[in-house]
Amino acid sequence: xxxxxxxxxxxxxxxxxxxxxxxxxxxxxxxxxxxxxxxxxxxxxxxxxxxxxxxxxxxxxxxxxxxxxxxxxxxxxxxxxxxxxxxxxxxxxxxxxxxxxxxxxxxxxxxxxxxxxxxxxxxxxxxxxxxxxxxxxxxxxxxxxxxxxxxxxxxxxxxxxxxxxxxx
Amino acid sequence: xxxxxxxxxxxxxxxxxxxxxxxxxxxxxxxxxxxxxxxxxxxxxxxxxxxxxxxxxxxxxxxxxxxxxxxxxxxxxxxxxxxxxxxxxxxxxxxxxxxxxxxxxxxxxxxxxxxxxxxxxxxxxxxxxxxxxxxxxxxxxxxxxxxxxxxxxxxxxxxxxxxxxxxxxxxxxxxxxxxxxxxxxxxxxxxxxxxxxxxxxxxxxxxxxxxxxxxxxxxxxxxxxxxxxxxxxxxxxxxxxxxxxxxxxxxxxxxxxxxxxxxxxxxxxxxxxxxxxxxxxxxxxxxxxxxxxxxxxxxxxxxxxxxxxxxxxxxxxxxxxxxxxxxxxxxxxxxxxxxxxxxxxxxxxxxxxxxxxxxxxxx
Ligand SMILES: Cc1cc2nc3c(=O)[nH]c(=O)nc-3n(C[C@H](O)[C@H](O)[C@H](O)COP(=O)(O)OP(=O)(O)OC[C@H]3O[C@@H](n4cnc5c(N)ncnc54)[C@H](O)[C@@H]3O)c2cc1C
Ligand code: SF4
Ligand code: SF4
Numbered sequence: 047x048x049x050x051x052x053x054x055x056x057x058x059x060x061x062x063x064x065x066x067x068x069x070x071x072x073x074x075x076x077x078x079x080x081x082x083x084x085x086x087x088x089x090x091x092x093x094x095x096x097x098x099x100x101x102x103x104x105x106x107x108x109x110x111x112x113x114x115x116x117x118x119x120x121x122x123x124x125x126x127x128x129x130x131x132x133x134x135x136x137x138x139x140x141x142x143x144x145x146x147x148x149x150x151x152x153x154x155x156x157x158x159x160x161x162x163x164x165x166x167x168x169x170x171x172x173x174x175x176x177x178x179x180x181x182x183x184x185x186x187x188x189x190x191x192x193x194x195x196x197x198x199x200x201x202x203x204x205x206x207x208x209x210x211x212x213x214x
Numbered sequence: 215x216x217x218x219x220x221x222x223x224x225x226x227x228x229x230x231x232x233x234x235x236x237x238x239x240x241x242x243x244x245x246x247x248x249x250x251x252x253x254x255x256x257x258x259x260x261x262x263x264x265x266x267x268x269x270x271x272x273x274x275x276x277x278x279x280x281x282x283x284x285x286x287x288x289x290x291x292x293x294x295x296x297x298x299x300x301x302x303x304x305x306x307x308x309x310x311x312x313x314x315x316x317x318x319x320x321x322x323x324x325x326x327x328x329x330x331x332x333x334x335x336x337x338x339x340x341x342x343x344x345x346x347x348x349x350x351x352x353x354x355x356x357x358x359x360x361x362x363x364x365x366x367x368x369x370x371x372x373x374x375x376x377x378x379x380x381x382x383x384x385x386x387x388x389x390x391x392x393x394x395x396x397x398x399x400x401x402x403x404x405x406x407x408x409x410x411x412x413x414x415x416x417x418x419x420x421x422x423x424x425x426x427x428x429x430x431x432x433x434x435x436x437x438x439x440x441x442x443x444x445x446x447x448x449x450x451x452x453x454x455x456x457x458x459x460x461x462x463x464x465x466x467x468x469x470x471x472x473x474x475x476x477x478x479x480x481x482x483x484x485x486x487x488x489x490x491x492x493x494x495x496x497x498x499x500x501x502x503x504x505x506x507x508x509x510x511x512x513x514x515x516x517x518x519x520x521x522x523x524x525x526x527x528x529x530x531x532x533x534x535x536x537x538x539x540x541x542x543x544x545x546x547x548x549x550x551x552x553x554x555x556x557x558x559x560x561x562x563x564x565x566x567x568x569x570x571x572x573x574x575x576x577x
Contacts (some may be wrong), residue, residue: 064277065280065281066303067530067531067532068530068532068533069531069532070532071532071537072531072532072533072535072536072539073223073539075536076536076539076540087428088428088430089431090428090429090430090433091423091425091430091431092425092428092430092431093428131390137218158442168226168227169226170223170225173223175224176217176219176223177220177221177247177535178219178274179219179243179281179283179285179286179531180281180282180285181217181219181282191231200327206510
């Protein structure tokens with residue numbers, strides 16, 4: 047099942063509104079033990095949450111030769127632990143351009159955001175977006191992403207991307 | 215999506231009432247997260263706070279340009295309207311210490327004892343934060359014009375809610391010296407600028423790279439017109455000719471090894487807060503901190519739990535939220551087992567172990 051309505055949903059973080067308070071990571075960790083959104087500290091000392099963008103053309107899906115990554119009906123890229131065998135290649139972890147596919151030492155050894163699949167199933171939204179004190183995280187339709195960007199958000203996002211993918 | 219910090223994020227609607235009543239002392243992020251969790255489960259939750267509005271430091275410490283106050287207030291509104299949480303504002307839960315000791319005490323008009331709450335509820339969670347400011351311990355700190363970070367920031371926010379007994383520190387056209395380089399020091403400096411200070415000088419004992427708030431934040435302050443002096447250790451605060459009011463600060467410059475004098479009208483020492491729980495000793499908080507308790511987050515008084523900065527010392531909103539959620543869940547486990555007289559089946563180790571990468575409990 048790789049079809050979804052419209053272009054599906056995703057998370058969007060406006061880093062210009064984010065104050066690095068760690069609430070998103072904490073709430074995710076409370077729900078799932080190991081958080082799937084993770085704080086990082088940039089070279090200039092800013093705390094930023096790293097998160098999955100549920101890419102339309104997801105690299106992680108492409109590189110997994112077990113087919114353990116699937117798109118669900120809301121457009122989320124979800125990991126099927128029973129298909130994943132936690133292979134040593136960790137291709138998925140390496141392939142993600144947003145550093146949002148995490149290696150762990152538990153279970154199938156990798157973890158990723160599934161847009162709170164269990165919560166969506168009962169009509170709730172992703173918990174991080176609900177609890178962010180600043181309203182920096184949106185559970186958004188991919189089609190409305192452009193409207194969410196501002197000059198400040200783009201500039202802040204570029205700073206974050208420069209951290210994730212440093213120039214060599 | 216409603217634009218609210220949704221403390222009741224676990225459910226759309228509350229579960230049917232389960233007949234249990236829980237009191238929460240302190241409506242900061244830890245208390246509100248605990249209230250949301252318990253409200254979702256059908257608990258009757260009573261939240262007590264000495265301030266006129268719920269929100270804790272999210273409302274009364276951190277400036278509004280960083281956290282939108284209405285987003286917090288909408289979350290509180292949902293708790294009270296939809297989840298039946300009762301908010302008792304301006305109510306201080308009494309401790310052994312005298313009144314008017316910490317910032318914000320002068321707001322409370324009702325005082326109730328912890329013992330009374332314990333009697334009236336199935337359980338209590340103490341989420342009272344860390345509001346007492348750490349002192350530098352140098353001569354002259356008692357002079358007029360010397361503030362702690364919270365003494366400086368609190369009135370700026372509080373004056374919106376009650377004007378009679380708070381006043382914003384006078385900084386317009388003056389020189390403000392801020393000691394420290396954490397988030398609250400940054401907030402003090404930005405606020406001083408916004409209030410029209412003529413000159414804002416940041417003084418930090420280490421280098422920009424080591425600043426807890428990060429060099430990016432320091433650069434933003436410098437861009438905003440503040441001055442940054444690093445590797446300076448405050449030695450003494452000097453009084454003016456009346457002997458009452460601050461006039462300057464003496465500091466050691468580790469770059470040159472010399473002592474310099476910096477003229478100042480206002481000095482704000484923003485070097486951290488310390489927790490002030492009611493009944494510190496009686497609750498045995500030291501043991502809770504060390505993890506030497508039989509029940510996660512429970513104090514040495516049965517049915518009394520503790521969470522947030524009051525337990526960990528000053529931390530972050532995320533850590534306080536996590537702590538509040540964990541305490542609330544621990545409390546529900548405790549009451550469930552206790553109702554069946556099975557307390558000793560509780561597996562403490564299974565509950566405390568936080569997995570690698572998960573926010574750690576007591577950092
Ligand atoms: C200036 C400043 C800037 C900060 N910036 C950031 C930031 O950018 N990011 C971040 O993550 N964190 C930041 N923090 C830290 C963050 O605010 C705290 O870690 C967090 O609010 C702690 O939550 P809490 O629920 O434990 O306590 P608090 O938020 O302190 O709430 C405690 C509540 O208990 C009430 N209370 C206390 N005693 C009693 C009593 N006896 N009876 C009744 N009520 C009582 C208080 O009135 C208060 O409302 C900052 C802190 C300060 C001071
Ligand atoms: S909860 Fe919101 S403000 Fe806090 S770190 Fe996450 S995105 Fe940033
Ligand atoms: S894990 Fe990475 S590559 Fe895969 S969908 Fe998320 S952001 Fe895209």
